[in-house]
Amino acid sequence: MPILHNNPQLTRNGELQHLLTIEGLPKAIINHILDTAQSFVGISDREVKKVPLMRGKSVFNLFFENSTRTRTTFEIASKRLSADVINLNIQASSTTKGESLLDTIDNLAAMHADMFVVRHAQSGAPYLIAKHLNDSGRNDIHVVNAGDGRHAHPTQGLLDMYTIRHYKQDFTNLRVAIVGDILHSRVARSDIHALTTLGVPEVRAIGPQTLLPSGLEHMGVRVFNNMDEGLKDVDVIIMLRLQNERMSGALLPSAQEYFKSYGLTPERLALAKPDAIVMHPGPMNRGVEIDSAVADGKQAVILPQVTFGIAVRMAVMSILAGGRV
Amino acid sequence: MPTTNQDFDAEALYRALLEQVRAGLASVPEFRDNAAIVGIHSGGAWLAERLAADLDLKARLGFIDVSFYRDDYARKGLHPDVKPTHIGFNVDGATILLVDDVLYTGRTTRAAINVLFDYGRPACIKLAALADRGGRELPVAPDFVGVTTTLANNQLLSLARDTSGQLSLTIEEDNADSAQ
Numbered sequence: 001m002p003i004l005h006n007n008p009q010l011t012r013n014g015e016l017q018h019l020l021t022i023e024g025l026p027k028a029i030i031n032h033i034l035d036t037a038q039s040f041v042g043i044s045d046r047e048v049k050k051v052p053l054m055r056g057k058s059v060f061n062l063f064f065e066n067s068t069r070t071r072t073t074f075e076i077a078s079k080r081l082s083a084d085v086i087n088l089n090i091q092a093s094s095t096t097k098g099e100s101l102l103d104t105i106d107n108l109a110a111m112h113a114d115m116f117v118v119r120h121a122q123s124g125a126p127y128l129i130a131k132h133l134n135d136s137g138r139n140d141i142h143v144v145n146a147g148d149g150r151h152a153h154p155t156q157g158l159l160d161m162y163t164i165r166h167y168k169q170d171f172t173n174l175r176v177a178i179v180g181d182i183l184h185s186r187v188a189r190s191d192i193h194a195l196t197t198l199g200v201p202e203v204r205a206i207g208p209q210t211l212l213p214s215g216l217e218h219m220g221v222r223v224f225n226n227m228d229e230g231l232k233d234v235d236v237i238i239m240l241r242l243q244n245e246r247m248s249g250a251l252l253p254s255a256q257e258y259f260k261s262y263g264l265t266p267e268r269l270a271l272a273k274p275d276a277i278v279m280h281p282g283p284m285n286r287g288v289e290i291d292s293a294v295a296d297g298k299q300a301v302i303l304p305q306v307t308f309g310i311a312v313r314m315a316v317m318s319i320l321a322g323g324r325v
Numbered sequence: 326m327p328t329t330n331q332d333f334d335a336e337a338l339y340r341a342l343l344e345q346v347r348a349g350l351a352s353v354p355e356f357r358d359n360a361a362i363v364g365i366h367s368g369g370a371w372l373a374e375r376l377a378a379d380l381d382l383k384a385r386l387g388f389i390d391v392s393f394y395r396d397d398y399a400r401k402g403l404h405p406d407v408k409p410t411h412i413g414f415n416v417d418g419a420t421i422l423l424v425d426d427v428l429y430t431g432r433t434t435r436a437a438i439n440v441l442f443d444y445g446r447p448a449c450i451k452l453a454a455l456a457d458r459g460g461r462e463l464p465v466a467p468d469f470v471g472v473t474t475t476l477a478n479n480q481l482l483s484l485a486r487d488t489s490g491q492l493s494l495t496i497e498e499d500n501a502d503s504a505q
Contacts, residue, residue: 032405039390039407047416048443051393053403318393322402 008130011139015324018130018143019316021152022193030197034162036315037308043080044310053318054083057114061087062104063146064120069282070146070156073306074117077313083115083321101125102132109133115142115321123149142320144313150184155316156281157190159309161198163301164236166308167277171195177204177230177272179262180240180289181211187281188240192219206230207262210251227262231271239264239280242289255288265291269299277301335484335492338455338471339372343379345469346422346453350380353420355448361385361419365437366408368426368484371492372455376424385419387412394436416445422469426484426494428454431465456494458482 009018009025016029043049059078063071071087078085088108108116118126126145133141147153161171168174176195182188182205195203196219205216206224216223224230231237242258252258264278278290278300286292294300350356362382364373370388377386388411392404423437434452441447453469458476476482481497 036403036407039392039409042410043393046443047445050443052439053393053398318403322398323400324402 008127008134011324013324016319017134017139018126018145019154019320020126020130020143020145022154022157022190022197023152025154025193025197027197027199030158030161030194033158033312033315033319034165036319037158037162037311040080040311040314040318041308043314044307050080050082052082054078054081054114054321057081057083057321058112059083059085059115059117059317060108060113061085061146062090062108062116062118062120063088064090064118064125065147067119067147069306070119073309074144074146074155074313077310077317078117080310081314081318081321083317086113101128105129105132106136109138109141113141115144115317117144117146118148119146120148123151125149144316144320147186149186151186151189153186153190153281155309155313156187157194158316159305159312160187160191160238160279160281161194162308162312163279163305164277166304167301168235171198171200174200174236175202175204175234176200176236176238177206177224177234178238178240179206179227179230179264181242182207182216182240183211183213184243185240188238191238192221196220204230204234208252208258227268228271231268234272235276237264237269237272237276237278239278239284239290241281241283242285244285255285259288263287263289263291264294266293266297269294269297275299279305282306332496333456333472333494335455335494338494339375339492342372342453342455342469342471343376346376347380349451349469356420356451359418359420359448360422361387361414361416362422362424363387363389363412363437363441364424365426365433366390368455369424370408371484371486372426372453373422373424375490376422376453385414387414389437389440391433391436391440394439396432396436410440412441412444416441416447418446418448420449420451421447422451422453424453426455427482428452428457428465428467428470429460429482431461431463434465435463455484455492456482 007024009020011017061071061074075085125148126143130143145152145154178188178191192203204222204224206227209225278294280302284290284295362373362377364370377383390408390410392407451468454467455471457467457470457473479499481499485493
């Protein structure tokens with residue numbers, strides 16, 4: 001649990017130095033990111049889909065864990081900010097030859113990196129990198145967490161907030177349900193922190209007991225094991241991907257069983273408010289956590305989430321990379 | 326210290342600017358036929374709105390925020406309040422009247438021209454400002470200007486608009502930072 005006054009993602013003046021987690025991030029910074037993202041949305045529709053903000057800056061994508069969508073959207077966001085993007089193929093790199101994570105970072109810093117976008121299977125890896133850079137006086141290099149273990153996926157959390165704000169405008173009168181494998185989900189954790197910070201009065205977690213972490217109630221979350229009860233009158237439904245590997249872990253009987261109890265079907269969706277939106281961080285498993293009729297239906301905003309994700313990542317990177325007065 | 330300590334009559338300056346622009350529109354054929362107006366947020370946007378209404382060009386009115394094109398981003402970071410850029414007409418081949426409230430170093434104008442070129446290739450860009458306070462750091466000159474004056478570096482000339490839409494232009498002393 002990070003301690004607020006020792007939060008390595010903020011400078012001593014409380015400005016964003018790295019983006020590692022939404023936990024402990026002040027509401028003003030979240031709103032600043034969302035407002036800035038709004039200004040970036042239009043750029044993708046222009047003749048020249050680029051602004052010169054990060055011209056001459058080098059962004060290193062360090063994906064120690066596979067991800068196509070997140071890496072691609074970070075790459076597009078960097079390029080639309082005119083930065084140079086270097087994608088490191090970690091599987092074929094020095095780490096497999098035994099180089100330590102921080103040695104890799106030092107080498108890339110010596111190549112004059114300006115920003116690291118880090119995805120890692122180990123919770124806390126981006127923290128370790130950010131702290132190492134801070135401790136070694138490399139405050140000019142910024143770290144963006146693109147998902148670490150079960151811990152956090154802050155840019156996904158922020159783009160989810162952007163999407164909710166886009167469709168619902170106000171956070172302070174909403175019921176939001178997060179459905180599925182919350183135990184293993186860094187997206188769920190980031191979403192819960194963001195929703196709470198932005199003043200959403202009711203956050204619900206829906207899933208089988210085996211996939212719900214303990215202590216959710218202490219985060220101000222209402223827990224439901226029955227999906228029909230949990231979806232009643234909600235404004236926003238965030239579906240999570242059911243990771244296939246959970247099936248083998250004896251946490252769940254089978255995909256078919258799961259769909260029967262926790263799959264989002266049109267009938268279940270009808271229990272939510274008529275104007276409820278359906279979100280999913282992708283990749284979707286049709287017929288496991290979500291029915292195709294819902295995924296392709298009018299209430300789904302899953303593809304707009306992807307589009308907004310680019311603008312949100314542009315906002316985060318441009319806020320980090322700018323100078324400090 | 327400069328001798329100009331009086332506040333300006335922004336409404337009178339606007340009327341003077343409007344007449345200059347109207348005359349300019351009438352005398353240049355391509356300006357008359359394919360004109361558009363773009364205001365730079367915030368003060369220039371207010372002026373552009375007024376000009377577009379008075380010149381019957383509301384259908385070809387746009388607004389730009391230059392935050393993503395500023396040359397001090399690496400020193401100062403991103404402006405905390407970026408306003409939406411909206412250009413609803415085709416920039417290719419248009420003759421654009423670019424409107425700012427106060428012309429100073431010329432850096433905002435440079436950034437605004439770059440924004441416009443990312444939307445297309447205008448045939449021509451003309452520059453209008455309510456006030457030119459001197460102090461240019463780039464080769465930029467206005468085509469239409471309400472008043473020309475000289476101010477000290479620590480003075481700010483800022484345009485405000487009240488709830489009824491009335492404009493006012495005031496000089497403020499700024500000891501922290503002289504950047505406009």
